[in-house]
Amino acid sequence: MGTKITLKKIAKELGLSTSTVSKALSxxxxxxxxxxxxxxxxxxxxxxxxNSLALRLRNQRSMVIGVIIPExxxxxxxxxxxxxxxxxxxxxxxxxxxxxxxxxQKEVLNIEMLAGGSVDGFLVSIANETQELSDFRHFEDLxxxxxxxxxxxxxxxxxxxxxxxxxxGGGFLATQYLIKTGCRKIAIITTPxxxxxxxxxxxxxxxxxxxxxxxxxxxxIIKIDQKKDIKEQIEKLIDLPIRPDGVFAVxxxxxxxxxxxxxxxxxxxxxxxxxxxFTDGYISQFSNPSMSxxxxxxxxxxxxxxxxxxxxIEAKEQDPLFKTEIINVDLKIRNSTKKLT
Amino acid sequence: MGTKITLKKIAKELGLSTSTVSKALSxxxxxxxxxxxxxxxxxxxxxxxxNSLALRLRNQRSMVIGVIIPExxxxxxxxxxxxxxxxxxxxxxxxxxxxxxxxxQKEVLNIEMLAGGSVDGFLVSIANETQELSDFRHFEDLxxxxxxxxxxxxxxxxxxxxxxxxxxGGGFLATQYLIKTGCRKIAIITTPxxxxxxxxxxxxxxxxxxxxxxxxxxxxIIKIDQKKDIKEQIEKLIDLPIRPDGVFAVxxxxxxxxxxxxxxxxxxxxxxxxxxxFTDGYISQFSNPSMSxxxxxxxxxxxxxxxxxxxxIEAKEQDPLFKTEIINVDLKIRNSTKKLT
DNA sequence: TATCAACACGAAATCGTTTTAGTTTACATT
DNA sequence: AATGTAAACTAAAACGATTTCGTGTTGATA
Numbered sequence: 015m016g017t018k019i020t021l022k023k024i025a026k027e028l029g030l031s032t033s034t035v036s037k038a039l040s041x042x043x044x045x046x047x048x049x050x051x052x053x054x055x056x057x058x059x060x061x062x063x064x065n066s067l068a069l070r071l072r073n074q075r076s077m078v079i080g081v082i083i084p085e086x087x088x089x090x091x092x093x094x095x096x097x098x099x100x101x102x103x104x105x106x107x108x109x110x111x112x113x114x115x116x117x118x119q120k121e122v123l124n125i126e127m128l129a130g131g132s133v134d135g136f137l138v139s140i141a142n143e144t145q146e147l148s149d150f151r152h153f154e155d156l157x158x159x160x161x162x163x164x165x166x167x168x169x170x171x172x173x174x175x176x177x178x179x180x181x182x183g184g185g186f187l188a189t190q191y192l193i194k195t196g197c198r199k200i201a202i203i204t205t206p207x208x209x210x211x212x213x214x215x216x217x218x219x220x221x222x223x224x225x226x227x228x229x230x231x232x233x234x235i236i237k238i239d240q241k242k243d244i245k246e247q248i249e250k251l252i253d254l255p256i257r258p259d260g261v262f263a264v265x266x267x268x269x270x271x272x273x274x275x276x277x278x279x280x281x282x283x284x285x286x287x288x289x290x291x292f293t294d295g296y297i298s299q300f301s302n303p304s305m306s307x308x309x310x311x312x313x314x315x316x317x318x319x320x321x322x323x324x325x326x327i328e329a330k331e332q333d334p335l336f337k338t339e340i341i342n343v344d345l346k347i348r349n350s351t352k353k354l355t
Numbered sequence: 356m357g358t359k360i361t362l363k364k365i366a367k368e369l370g371l372s373t374s375t376v377s378k379a380l381s382x383x384x385x386x387x388x389x390x391x392x393x394x395x396x397x398x399x400x401x402x403x404x405x406n407s408l409a410l411r412l413r414n415q416r417s418m419v420i421g422v423i424i425p426e427x428x429x430x431x432x433x434x435x436x437x438x439x440x441x442x443x444x445x446x447x448x449x450x451x452x453x454x455x456x457x458x459x460q461k462e463v464l465n466i467e468m469l470a471g472g473s474v475d476g477f478l479v480s481i482a483n484e485t486q487e488l489s490d491f492r493h494f495e496d497l498x499x500x501x502x503x504x505x506x507x508x509x510x511x512x513x514x515x516x517x518x519x520x521x522x523x524g525g526g527f528l529a530t531q532y533l534i535k536t537g538c539r540k541i542a543i544i545t546t547p548x549x550x551x552x553x554x555x556x557x558x559x560x561x562x563x564x565x566x567x568x569x570x571x572x573x574x575x576i577i578k579i580d581q582k583k584d585i586k587e588q589i590e591k592l593i594d595l596p597i598r599p600d601g602v603f604a605v606x607x608x609x610x611x612x613x614x615x616x617x618x619x620x621x622x623x624x625x626x627x628x629x630x631x632x633f634t635d636g637y638i639s640q641f642s643n644p645s646m647s648x649x650x651x652x653x654x655x656x657x658x659x660x661x662x663x664x665x666x667x668i669e670a671k672e673q674d675p676l677f678k679t680e681i682i683n684v685d686l687k688i689r690n691s692t693k694k695l696t
Numbered sequence: 697t698a699t700c701a702a703c704a705c706g707a708a709a710t711c712g713t714t715t716t717a718g719t720t721t722a723c724a725t726t
Numbered sequence: 727a728a729t730g731t732a733a734a735c736t737a738a739a740a741c742g743a744t745t746t747c748g749t750g751t752t753g754a755t756a
Contacts, residue, residue: 018500020742031706036744046704061496067472068742071408071711078468086436092428099454108468111452113440127419127449131408131712132473155402159359270641277643296428300611302618302643361712372736377714387734409712412741472742 019060028056070131078108079323080133082124084116084141084167089266089295090312091139094165097316098137105324107134114141116240122152135160135323140167142240145208161326165319167210168338175322176338177315181211184308184343185218188262188290191306191345193226195352197260197288201234201251203268212237215264215292234258238268248272252279252287260288260351266297269305273350289350303349315341360401369397411472419449420664421474423465425457425482425508430607430636431653432480435506438657439478446665448475455482457581463493476501476664481508483581486549502667506660508551509679516663517679518656522552525649525684526559529603529631532647532686534567536693538601538629542575542592544609553578556605556633575599579609589613593620593628601629601692607638610646614691630691644690656682 025032030049038045038053039062045053056062070076079102083091095111102109110133114121121141128136136156144150145167153172156162165177185202192200202219205212216235223230236251238244248268251258252275263269269291276287283289283303291298291307298305318339326332347353366373371390379386379394380403386394397403411417420443424432436452443450451474455462462482469477477497485491486508494513497503506518526543533541543560546553557576564571577592579585589609592599593616604610610632617628624630624644632639632648639646659680667673688694 021744022742032743033707033745034705037705040744044704049704061499063467063471063496064744065412065471065742066468067408067412068711069744071406071412071713071741072743072745074711076408086433089428095427095454096456099456108464109453111454112450113436113452115437115440123449126404127407130404130406155404158402267637267641270637274641274643296608296611296638297641300608300615300638300642302615362714363712373713374715374737375735378735381714385734390734406712409741410714412711412743413713413715415741 018065019057019062020065021062024053024056024060024062028052074131076132076134077106078110078133079320080124080128080136081109081111082114082121082128082136082138083111084114084139086113089297090166090293090310093312094139094316094319097313097318098320099316100313101317101320102324107320107324114144116142118143118147118149125152125156129156129159133160135327136162137165137319137323138162139165140169140210142167142209145169145210146206148208161323163319163323163326165315169210173336175326175336177319177322178214178338178340179211179310179315180340180342181214182218182221184292184310184345185215185262185264186222187218187343187345188292188308189219189222190226191347191351191354192260192262192288192290193222193228194354195260195284195288197258198228199231199234199256199258200228200260200262201236201258203236203238203248203251203261203263203272205264206237206239212264215262219262244268245271245275249275252276252281257281258287260290262290264292266291266293266295266305266307269307269350270297270301273301273305283350284352288352290345291350294346298348301350306348306351307346308343309346310343311341359406360398360403361406362403365394365397365401365403369393415472417473417475418447419451419474420661421465421469421477422450422452423455423462423469423477423479424452425455425480427454430638431507431634431651434653435480435657435660438654438659439661440657441654442658442661442665448661448665455485457483459484459488459490466493466497470497470500474501476668477503478506478660478664479503480506481510481551483508483550486510486551487547489549502664504660504664504667506656510551514677516667516677518660518663519555519679519681520552520651520656521681521683522555523559523562525633525651525686526556526603526605527563528559528684528686529633529649530560530563531567532688532692532695533601533603533629533631534563534569535695536601536625536629538599539569540572540575540597540599541569541601541603542577542599544577544579544589544592544602544604544613546605547578547580553605556603560603585609586612586616590616593617593622599628601631603631605633607632607634607636607646607648610648610691611638611642614642614646625691625693629693631686632691635687639689642691647689647692648687649684650687651684652682 021032021035025035038050099109112124150172163175168176204216207213273289281287291305294307294309298307362373362376366376379391440450453465491513504516509517545557548554614630622628632646635648635650639648
């Protein structure tokens with residue numbers, strides 16, 4: 015530790031100026047071949063690496079993208095990040111990821127840490143708490159400095175490029191499939207309405223019920239409070255006097271939890287009760303029966319988001335019009351639902 | 356964009372020097388109350404935030420920890436990172452995460468990106484490819500600059516503090532439990548031997564067989580090649596003429612995949628064949644039957660690792676002796692194994 | 697012998713901040 | 727009137743790099 019080798023040290027050691035050393039290392043024609051060789055050999059010997067901080071400060075560019083996601087233990091976000099990484103590397107950028115843990119304060123902290131020169135742009139999926147508080151000043155401030163693209167968990171109040179999943183379409187598709195396979199008492203396990211994705215999925219669910227002229231039953235709409243015991247809240251649904259015969263859950267965990275509860279009650283899946291989840295992750299793949307679900311193309315979303323961001327970063331002048339791209343979802347039928355006849 | 360407010364701009368605007376502005380903002384006694392107020396008001400109005408790059412360059416400290424993990428879609432690593440974050444925040448540090456995707460080149464790239472002032476220390480879990488190539492020069496170079504702590508996937512050739520899971524003990528415990536519940540044809544689904552954790556778990560498995568005087572059958576030792584189809588490789592094991600009656604898999608996915616294959620073959624779990632996995636993640640929790648597994652305390656591991664690292668960072672003089680901490684594992688018996696009688 | 701160009705290198709500015717070491721100015725003390 | 731000193735600032739160096747603009751030396755040309 016502490017033996018960091020710098021241009022200055024090389025210069026001193028070789029009796030040259032820092033400018034000469036810098037130029038020699040970048041093979042400038044201004045420097046004689048002799049000196050170039052000498053400097054390069056010395057630099058190599060001492061493992062010289064330019065200080066990236068200094069470089070960034072000088073160049074006013076970092077070639078780094080900051081990503082902030084709410085949860086780390088989340089298959090969908092993982093795939094989004096893969097897509098982001100791919101698109102970023104393709105265009106010479108690196109990616110740094112921070113986690114807000116769905117906390118407003120941590121989101122602000124992370125942004126402050128990465129802002130101010132550290133990254134050239136931000137890719138953010140908003141923390142639940144921030145959506146709840148509806149306080150977006152940190153994003154507004156940020157936008158003056160570097161471009162921002164929101165993905166998945168977005169908010170209309172923030173004016174920037176966005177990439178979202180077709181939550182409405184997904185909710186509709188899932189509910190429609192349940193209806194078409196004979197379910198009539200269809201429940202939805204969703205989030206409180208301030209979570210954008212949950213709301214969109216619920217709207218799709220309601221639209222499908224409406225289209226097929228099925229009455230909405232408020233008992234069948236469960237809004238999970240993350241702070242309380244999730245299992246207990248879902249048990250109430252399954253144990254309803256008039257049990258639902260089809261359940262659409264807005265994420266994998268709710269879906270898998272609900273199915274387990276139903277199985278514990280001795281119910282046959284999908285004959286007596288069907289389940290559709292959202293996100294095609296490991297839980298859906300490995301559950302038994304395997305879970306029918308809406309595959310969200312996280313990888314595509316990541317690629318789209320990073321493309322939008324880099325375009326903004328590299329744009330000579332900013333387009334005042336912001337785009338919102340919608341990534342479609344695919345209904346993936348497995349064995350937690352009945353087959354179409 | 357482009358309207359970044361700096362000390363210099365504030366100074367110019369108010370007709371002061373940058374030093375005065377800097378001091379005013381930090382409430383220096385050298386500056387009159389009047390000027391302080393004026394500067395602060397102005398700074399607030401224009402959302403002034405010190406450029407963190409400049410600060411780091413000046414202070415030669417970033418209060419940021421760089422974490423590099425091989426895979427993102429991995430429950431265990433997620434929990435480790437939670438622990439790291441907790442410990443880091445507690446001592447005033449922030450955390451940045453990069454992913455090597457198990458690629459040697461990306462690992463080197465990530466380190467280069469974060470080194471040179473960006474972070475005060477590194478927490479790394481080595482990429483598979485790096486373990487395979489056995490090329491650790493990037494770590495050696497790194498260690499001259501900032502402290503390094505390795506976790507989970509480590510290597511004896513790298514001389515630094517380490518935190519590992521008790522892989523050997525876990526392998527032993529799992530195998531012993533299978534033996535005690537009547538299994539005699541016990542298979543292991545593991546990784547190639549160059550992966551440190553797989554090797555440790557296999558050694559535990561072998562030790563248990565030896566202790567209980569059960570012959571080792573090489574057909575029952577499957578080393579999964581990640582580049583090939585995982586399912587196919589596991590099918591070969593389950594379809595062996597003399598089928599194993601107990602399977603210990605070194606991770607969740609192998610365990611769940613194996614169990615699904617067995618169930619597809621109509622085998623009863625655990626009566627005809629038992630399964631134990633490693634890592635207590637969502638897959639184990641939601642599989643059916645739920646998976647017996649070795650719970651690795653990732654959160655603890657993260658907290659231990661960050662503690663070791665920060666101690667190094669803040670130490671006046673370096674302790675030439677490096678520690679290796681071992682985090683114990685707990686056997687969590689669920690329903691994929693028989694009960695002890 | 698001036699003049700000029702080419703060569704090889706160095707000085708200084710710059711990025712944005714903090715901090716040490718001055719420098720004014722005004723006022724009080726002797 | 728000379729000196730001291732506190733108050734309120736500013737200049738300049740430092741962090742580590744790049745780059746623009748010089749500058750001194752050499753050798754060739756007019």
